[in-house]
Amino acid sequence: MSDLLERLRGRGWRLTAQRRVVAEVLDGDHVHYTADEVHALAAGRLPEISRATVYNTLGELVSLGEVIEVSTDGRAKRYDPNAHHDHQHLVCSQCGTIRDVHLHGDPLTALPEPERYGFQVSEVTVTYRGICPNCRSTSS
Amino acid sequence: MSDLLERLRGRGWRLTAQRRVVAEVLDGDHVHYTADEVHALAAGRLPEISRATVYNTLGELVSLGEVIEVSTDGRAKRYDPNAHHDHQHLVCSQCGTIRDVHLHGDPLTALPEPERYGFQVSEVTVTYRGICPNCRSTSS
C-alpha cells in the first residue's frame, strides 16, 4: 500500500497520519468495509481520527480512482481497494459477505444497441446474489 | 393495476384506501419512484396518508414479489413495478433517470463455476451507467 501513498503524494496529496491510517486499513485482498468500519479500524491505530476525515479521505480515494464505491443493499456503501483489476461482486443475501469475481466476456457487449436509447454507455456493474457456503451449512 | 389489487386480496390483503393509492401511483411503464416520491404522489390523492404506511406498503409489495427494489446510487431506494418481466437497468450518471433494458443472453451464465466459491447463486442484477441523450445535448 506504500505504492498507493507514493502515487498519491505524486498527485499533490499532503501525507497526514490520518490518510496513512485509512490507506493501511484498506490494504489487503477482498476488503469491502463500510465507512463506519474503516473509521473503527482506523481509530484502533489513531484514536483521535474523526468520522469527517474518514469520509473525506474515502471520497478522495474514490474520485482519484484508487478505491471503488460499492452499494449492494441500499444501506451503507462499502469501499473496495481492488480498483485496478476489472471485477464484479458476489454477495451473500444472508450475511452480506462480498467476494470479488471475474466474468466470462464483457457485460457491456450484452446490451444491444436498440436497448441503449441513445445513452452513451460507459460502465456496467454486475452483482450476483446467493447463499455462501457458510450460511448454507449453518442454516440447514 | 386492478389486477394487482385483486391478486393481493386473494392473498389475504385487506384492501384499504391507502394501499389502493400506493398501487395506483406505481401503475405505469418505466416507473422508478423513491419512497418519498411515492408518498408525495399518494398524498396528492389521499392527503392524510402517512410516510410509515407508504414504507410498509412498499415493503409488502416487495416481499410479495410484485415490485422490485432498486438501489442504483446508495441514496434512496427506488421501486419498480415491472417485476414480472426479467430486465436490467440503464442509469444516467448525471440526472439519475432510469430505463428498463433487456440483455442478450442470461448474465447468470457469465459467472464461471470456479468463480462461485461454493455460493448457491440465484440472482443477478446488471446496471449500466452512461449519459442520457438529454444530458448530453444540454451539457455540450
Added chain:
DNA sequence: TCCTACATTGGACAATGTCTAAGTCAAGAA
C-alpha cells in the same frame, strides 16, 4: 525555522428508513 494553504476536528444538520403505542376500519359473522 516560519508560513500558509491544505487538512482535521467536533458537532450540528440532512436524508432516509424503522419502530411503537394508540386509534381506526375492512370484511367476515350473526
Added chain:
DNA sequence: TTCTTGACTTAGACATTGTCCAATGTAGGA
C-alpha cells in the same frame, strides 16, 4: 344490517448514514 376483531394507519420519536461548517492544527516548501 350491525357487530366484532384483528389487521391497518398514524404521528412522531428514534436510528443510521452521510454532509457541512467554523475553528484549529500541521505538512512541506521557502
